[in-house]
Amino acid sequence: MSTTPLLSWLLIAVEASATLAFALSGLLEGARKRLDAVGVCVVAGLAAFGGGTLRDVLLDRRPFVWVAHSEWLWALLALCIAAMAFLRARHFAPTERAMQWPDALGLGLFSASGTQLALAQGLPGIVAVLMGVVTATFGGVLRDIVCNEIPTALRDHRPYAVCAFAGGWVFVAAAHVGLPQGWALLLAAGTATGLRVLALATGYTLPRWLSQPPPPQ
Amino acid sequence: MSTTPLLSWLLIAVEASATLAFALSGLLEGARKRLDAVGVCVVAGLAAFGGGTLRDVLLDRRPFVWVAHSEWLWALLALCIAAMAFLRARHFAPTERAMQWPDALGLGLFSASGTQLALAQGLPGIVAVLMGVVTATFGGVLRDIVCNEIPTALRDHRPYAVCAFAGGWVFVAAAHVGLPQGWALLLAAGTATGLRVLALATGYTLPRWLSQPPPPQ
Amino acid sequence: MSTTPLLSWLLIAVEASATLAFALSGLLEGARKRLDAVGVCVVAGLAAFGGGTLRDVLLDRRPFVWVAHSEWLWALLALCIAAMAFLRARHFAPTERAMQWPDALGLGLFSASGTQLALAQGLPGIVAVLMGVVTATFGGVLRDIVCNEIPTALRDHRPYAVCAFAGGWVFVAAAHVGLPQGWALLLAAGTATGLRVLALATGYTLPRWLSQPPPPQ
Numbered sequence: 182m183s184t185t186p187l188l189s190w191l192l193i194a195v196e197a198s199a200t201l202a203f204a205l206s207g208l209l210e211g212a213r214k215r216l217d218a219v220g221v222c223v224v225a226g227l228a229a230f231g232g233g234t235l236r237d238v239l240l241d242r243r244p245f246v247w248v249a250h251s252e253w254l255w256a257l258l259a260l261c262i263a264a265m266a267f268l269r270a271r272h273f274a275p276t277e278r279a280m281q282w283p284d285a286l287g288l289g290l291f292s293a294s295g296t297q298l299a300l301a302q303g304l305p306g307i308v309a310v311l312m313g314v315v316t317a318t319f320g321g322v323l324r325d326i327v328c329n330e331i332p333t334a335l336r337d338h339r340p341y342a343v344c345a346f347a348g349g350w351v352f353v354a355a356a357h358v359g360l361p362q363g364w365a366l367l368l369a370a371g372t373a374t375g376l377r378v379l380a381l382a383t384g385y386t387l388p389r390w391l392s393q394p395p396p397p398q
Numbered sequence: 399m400s401t402t403p404l405l406s407w408l409l410i411a412v413e414a415s416a417t418l419a420f421a422l423s424g425l426l427e428g429a430r431k432r433l434d435a436v437g438v439c440v441v442a443g444l445a446a447f448g449g450g451t452l453r454d455v456l457l458d459r460r461p462f463v464w465v466a467h468s469e470w471l472w473a474l475l476a477l478c479i480a481a482m483a484f485l486r487a488r489h490f491a492p493t494e495r496a497m498q499w500p501d502a503l504g505l506g507l508f509s510a511s512g513t514q515l516a517l518a519q520g521l522p523g524i525v526a527v528l529m530g531v532v533t534a535t536f537g538g539v540l541r542d543i544v545c546n547e548i549p550t551a552l553r554d555h556r557p558y559a560v561c562a563f564a565g566g567w568v569f570v571a572a573a574h575v576g577l578p579q580g581w582a583l584l585l586a587a588g589t590a591t592g593l594r595v596l597a598l599a600t601g602y603t604l605p606r607w608l609s610q611p612p613p614p615q
Numbered sequence: 616m617s618t619t620p621l622l623s624w625l626l627i628a629v630e631a632s633a634t635l636a637f638a639l640s641g642l643l644e645g646a647r648k649r650l651d652a653v654g655v656c657v658v659a660g661l662a663a664f665g666g667g668t669l670r671d672v673l674l675d676r677r678p679f680v681w682v683a684h685s686e687w688l689w690a691l692l693a694l695c696i697a698a699m700a701f702l703r704a705r706h707f708a709p710t711e712r713a714m715q716w717p718d719a720l721g722l723g724l725f726s727a728s729g730t731q732l733a734l735a736q737g738l739p740g741i742v743a744v745l746m747g748v749v750t751a752t753f754g755g756v757l758r759d760i761v762c763n764e765i766p767t768a769l770r771d772h773r774p775y776a777v778c779a780f781a782g783g784w785v786f787v788a789a790a791h792v793g794l795p796q797g798w799a800l801l802l803a804a805g806t807a808t809g810l811r812v813l814a815l816a817t818g819y820t821l822p823r824w825l826s827q828p829p830p831p832q
Binding site: 238239241304305307308311322326329330331332334335336337338341342343386387388 | 428431432433434435436437440441451455458460461462464465468471472482543544545546
């Protein structure tokens with residue numbers, strides 16, 4: 182990849198802080214559902230690595246990131262133990278708000294890098310973009326399914342997956358016109374993150390279904 | 399495959415209308431659960447392609463149908479947008495009833511073709527039939543899991559998966575006696591679809607557990 | 616594997632009784648949720664083979680155990696039919712208690728053998744142990760997800776997955792010091808099973824989150 186060392190370090194820093202934000206979202210959800218210590222670790226792990234793992238299963242890529250860099254698993258375990266020791270219930274809401282920003286960074290980075298990996302396999306644009314969206318969002322979807330909730334990403338009405346979708350298309354377009362990979366990645370991730378931040382800042386919500394559906398059964 | 403062009407076209411027409419019926423079932427379920435636009439598309443996509451994708455992951459087949467024919471993804475997106483614009487809540491129930499027939503066609507076709515793909519890999523009959531059942535039913539199962547419901551296919555008491563099971567065995571038997579693939583497919587799909595239509599028409603339900611289980615926790 | 620024929624037979628007996636215990640747990644859960652006959656079979660199958668299948672998907676191993684030994688599927692089907700005919704609701708609780716012991720055996724055996732399979736692929740210790748835990752516990756997790764419950768393994772507070780985790784590390788250590796595979800397997804499985812039995816006998820529970828989380832939404 183034609184990235185400078187600086188860009189390379191920046192990417193690693195973004196990836197680490199985003200994965201941390203994803204893991205913390207799982208940890209808080211697990212704690213809120215009163216799971217035991219094992220459950221909290223599992224849900225944190227699903228939130229952090231579930232999206233990338235599902236993408237790799239669908240793309241038939243091995244090894245998974247947590248296999249190739251198993252130190253991530255140790256970091257996750259340490260995070261969970263530290264959180265269980267130090268994180269108090271009254272810190273939950275502030276932690277969640279503080280996590281919105283690294284989470285938006287992760288949304289951008291993972292959608293761009295997921296799209297890049299799929300494009301590199303010669304897949305069509307729409308499939309590649311979808312793989313980016315899966316990478317960025319399915320960790321949270323799996324977290325919510327295991328916690329017996331309808332996934333937030335599917336019912337929140339605040340744009341999340343659509344930002345990843347837009348970022349993915351920016352990457353496809355940038356790759357199509359021959360932009361160097363590093364710049365394409367930066368541009369795509371910046372678009373997705375920027376749209377997400379904009380949506381959070383303005384309180385924009387997705388259009389609703391035109392008619393009122395009957396109440397849930 | 400020794401199919402005539404006519405049979406080939408018929409199969410494509412059945413597959414398209416069945417996939418449409420599966421996608422619509424996801425769309426209606428997503429709308430009923432008041433998911434946002436993204437959620438409705440995701441659930442429609444899971445219902446339409448989840449079964450075939452899970453089968454292909456289990457059989458280690460690539461590419462998935464929605465990767466090889468990515469125009470299906472565009473069609474799904476267009477369907478969701480059209481439905482959100484035009485489908486009114488008062489049309490939900492009639493749409494669901496109208497969808498029972500293409501859904502039964504899909505049940506037959508997907509169970510037969512899933513069985514065929516697994517048999518072609520040299521798998522034992524029971525495994526091949528199971529793959530057919532997975533293809534035909536797991537899209538709906540994933541749709542219901544994401545919507546936080548116990549899957550309809552597992553608790554409905556009206557025969558659904560068992561029709562696919564029967565159809566799969568017809569395919570195995572037909573292949574065993576050396577029937578041409580096209581005819582075996584037609585016979586197996588017809589059996590599964592026919593049984594499902596018969597069950598719907600007569601209101602037949604599966605036998606219940608002999609004793610009354612304690613109420614759900 | 617340097618196992619004597621006796622040890623080999625013992626392993627098969629343990630595996631069969633553990634798989635039976637896992638299948639019965641799914642069967643009881645399905646019956647309690649008033650699933651139909653198909654649902655009961657599916658949930659029993661997920662509980663019995665889900666963990667090993669997920670491990671094999673993650674490790675990219677084929678064929679699955681239920682593909683290579685498809686007679687297990689017939690046995691499962693026979694078990695479900697027999698249970699539906701003979702198992703009465705008033706037998707549910709005793710059956711569950713009786714199943715705790717083969718279940719503990721399965722926890723030990725599957726965590727040890729899952730760790731062994733992953734180590735044999737040259738994976739790092741922590742990943743191999745995790746694969747052992749997945750093998751031993753994810754059947755139950757999938758069973759509960761399909762039944763629309765938060766998985767017992769994640770919220771029970773009684774040690775289950777941690778016993779598998781400990782057993783996996785015993786296998787890694789035993790393999791590291793060059794113990795024969797058969798003995799390493801026995802030692803690791805014995806550790807996990809022993810810890811589980813000890814936890815059940817003493818009523819030990821995992822430490823709770825230090826602070827009271829807010830109630831579930």
